[in-house]
Amino acid sequence: xxxxxxxxxxxxxxxxxxxxxxxxxxxxxxxxxxxxxxxxxxxxxxxxxxxxxxxxxxxxxxxxxxxxxxxxxxxxxxxxxxxxxxxxxxxxxxxxxxxxxxxxxxxxxxxxxxxxxxxxxxxxxxxxxxxxxxxxxxxxxxxxxxxxxxxxxxxxxxxxxxxxxxxxxxxxxxxxxxxxxxxxxxxxxxxxxxxxxxxxxxxxxxxxxxxxxxxxxxxxxxxxxxxxxxxxxxxxxxxxxxxxxxxxxxxxxxxxxxxxxxxxxxxxxxxxxxxxxxxxxxxxxxxxxxxxxxxxxxxxxxx
Ligand code: NCD
Numbered sequence: 223x224x225x226x227x228x229x230x231x232x233x234x235x236x237x238x239x240x241x242x243x244x245x246x247x248x249x250x251x252x253x254x255x256x257x258x259x260x261x262x263x264x265x266x267x268x269x270x271x272x273x274x275x276x277x278x279x280x281x282x283x284x285x286x287x288x289x290x291x292x293x294x295x296x297x298x299x300x301x302x303x304x305x306x307x308x309x310x311x312x313x314x315x316x317x318x319x320x321x322x323x324x325x326x327x328x329x330x331x332x333x334x335x336x337x338x339x340x341x342x343x344x345x346x347x348x349x350x351x352x353x354x355x356x357x358x359x360x361x362x363x364x365x366x367x368x369x370x371x372x373x374x375x376x377x378x379x380x381x382x383x384x385x386x387x388x389x390x391x392x393x394x395x396x397x398x399x400x401x402x403x404x405x406x407x408x409x410x411x412x413x414x415x416x417x418x419x420x421x422x423x424x425x426x427x428x429x430x431x432x433x434x435x436x437x438x439x440x441x442x443x444x445x446x447x448x449x450x451x452x453x454x455x456x457x458x459x460x461x462x463x464x465x466x467x468x469x470x471x472x473x474x475x476x477x478x479x480x481x482x483x484x485x486x487x488x489x490x491x492x493x494x495x496x497x498x499x500x501x502x503x504x505x506x507x508x509x510x511x512x513x514x515x516x517x518x519x520x521x522x523x524x525x
Contacts, residue, residue: 225338225343225344225345225522226323226334226338226343226344226345226346226347226522227344227345227346227347227356227357227518227522228334228335228338228345228347228354228356229347229353229354229356229392229395230354230356230359230360230392230395230396231354231395233356234399235399235400238360238363238396238399240521241360241514241517241518241521242360242363242364242367242514242517244517244520244521245360245361245364245510245513245514245516245517246364246513247517248288248512248513248514248516248517249368249509249510249513250509250513258287258288258289258290259288259289259290260290261289261290261520261524262286262289262290262291262322262519262520262523262524263290263291265290265291265292265322265323265523266291266292266293266294266319266320266321266322267282267286267291267292267293267294267321267322267323267324267325267519267523268293268294268295268296268316268319268321268323268324268325269282269283269293269294269295269296269324269325269348270296270312270316270324270325270326270327271295271296271297271298271326271327271348272297272298272303272326272327272328272329272333273298273327273328273329273349275327275348275349276484276485277483277484277485277508277511278327278348278349278355278357278358278511279295279297279327279348281508281511281512281515282325282346282348282357282515282519283295284512285512285513285515285516285518285519286515286519288512288516289516289519289520289523291322291519291523294321296316302315309333309336310340313337313340313341317341317343321343322343322344322523323343323344323345323346323519323522323523324337324341324343324344324345324346325345325346325348326345326346326347326348326350327347327348327349327350328349328350328351329351329448329449330350330351331350331351331352331353332350332351332353333350333351334346334347334350335350344522344523346518346519346522349388350388351388351449352385352386352387352388352391352446352449353388353391354388354391354392354395355388355389355391355392355483356392357511357514357515357518358388358389358392358393358483358511359389359392359393359395359396359397360396360514360517360518361507361510361511361513361514361515362389362393362396362441362481362483362507363396363397364510364513364514365481365503365506365507365510366378366439366481368506368510369479369503370438372400373397373400373401373402374400374401374402375401375402375403376402376403376438376439377402377403377405377436377437377438377439377475378393378397378402378403378404378405378437378438378439378440378441379405379407379433379434379437379439379440379441379474380393380394380404380405380406380407380441380443381406381407381408381430381433381434381440381441381442381443381464381466381491382407382408382412382442382443382444382445382464382491383408383412383443383444383445383446383450384406384407384408384412384413384417384443385408385411385412385413385414385417386412386446386449386450387443387446389443389483390406390441390443391420393441394406394417394420394421394424395420395421397423398420398421398422398423398424401423402423403423403425404421404423404424404425405424405425405426405427405433405437406418406424406425406426406427406433407426407427407428407429407430407433407464408428408443408464409428409460409463409464410428412445413426413428430463430464430470431470431473434470434471434473434474435473435474436473436474436475437473437474437475437478438474438475438477438478439478439479439480439481440466440470440471440474440478440479440480440481441480441481441482442466442480442481442482442486442491442492443482443483443491444482444483444485444486444487444490444491445460445487445490445491457490460490460491461489461490461491464491465489465490465491465492465493466480466491466492466493466496467493467495467496468493468495468496468499470496471496471501478501479501479502479503480492480496480497480499480501480502480503480504481503481504481507482497482502482504482507483507484504484507484508486504
C-alpha cells in the first residue's frame with residue numbers, strides 16, 4: 223500500500239485480500255476482550271471531517287483507540303474552517319501538530335489527493351465527494367465474505383443514486399477486481415449509461431425487478447440530495463420505482479441479503495420491513511467498519 227489509502231482504484235487484488243483477511247482477526251467474535259492493544263501506542267490520528275458522518279468517523283475513532291493510538295477529531299462546524307480558513311491553511315496547521323495519519327472526508331472529489339500531494343503524512347480517504355469511499359467498500363466486501371466463500375461469480379445489484387455515490391464507485395472498483403457480476407440500477411439521471419465503463423463486469427438496468435432477479439446481494443443507496451441541484455425531488459414516485467420492499471426479495475436468490483451503507487431513509491429507498499428483516503446486514507456492516515478500519519490503520523501506521 224502507498225503511504226495512505228486514497229481509493230480502491232489504487233489497490234491490487236492482493237492488497238485488498240490482505241486487508242480483508244487481517245480485518246477478520248479484529249472482528250468481535252475472534253477476540254476475547256476489547257482491551258486496548260498497544261500496536262499503535264504513541265501514534266496520533268487526526269480525523270478531519272468537512273462533511274457529516276456518524277458511522278465512519280466514530281468507527282475510525284474506535285479503531286484507532288483499540289489499537290492504542292490517540293485520536294483527535296475535527297469537524298468543520300466546530301473549527302476555524304467555519305471562520306473562513308482555507309483548506310491549505312487548515313492542513314498546514316494540522317501538519318504542524320505532527321499527526322501520524324490524517325483521515326479525511328470532504329465534499330470535493332480529489333480533496334484527500336490534494337492533501338496527500340502537499341503533506342508528507344499518510345492520508346486516508348473517508349469519502350471525497352462522489353468519487354471514492356475506500357474503507358466502506360472494504361467493509362462491504364468483508365460483510366459479503368462473512369457469508370459467502372468467495373466474491374467470484376456473485377451477482378450484486380447496486381440500487382439508487384449511483385451517480386452521486388462514492389460508495390458505489392469504490393464498490394464497483396473492488397467487486398470488479400474479483401469477477402463479480404455488478405448490476406447498477408436507478409432512474410436514468412442517477413444511473414447514466416457511462417457508469418458501465420468504470421470497470422469490467424458492470425451493466426446498467428433501469429427496471430429494478432430485473433436488476434434484482436437472481437441477485438446474491440442487494441446494495442441499496444441513499445439519494446444524495448446534498449450533491450444534487452434538484453429542489454423538487456419526487457420522493458413518493460422514487461420509492462414506487464426504486465424503493466426496496468419485501469416482495470422484491472422473492473425475485474432474488476433464496477439466500478439473498480440486503481446491504482446499505484447508511485444513513486438509511488426508511489420509506490425513501492428502503493422499507494422498514496426490509497431494513498429490520500433477517501435479510502438486512504446493515505448493522506453487520508457497521509460492526510465490520512471498526513474491524514476493517516483497524517486493519518487499515520495498522521497497515522498504514524505500523525509500516
Ligand atoms: C455514505 C457516505 O457518506 O458516503 N455513508 C457512510 O459513510 N456510511 C453514504 C451516504 O451518505 O449515503
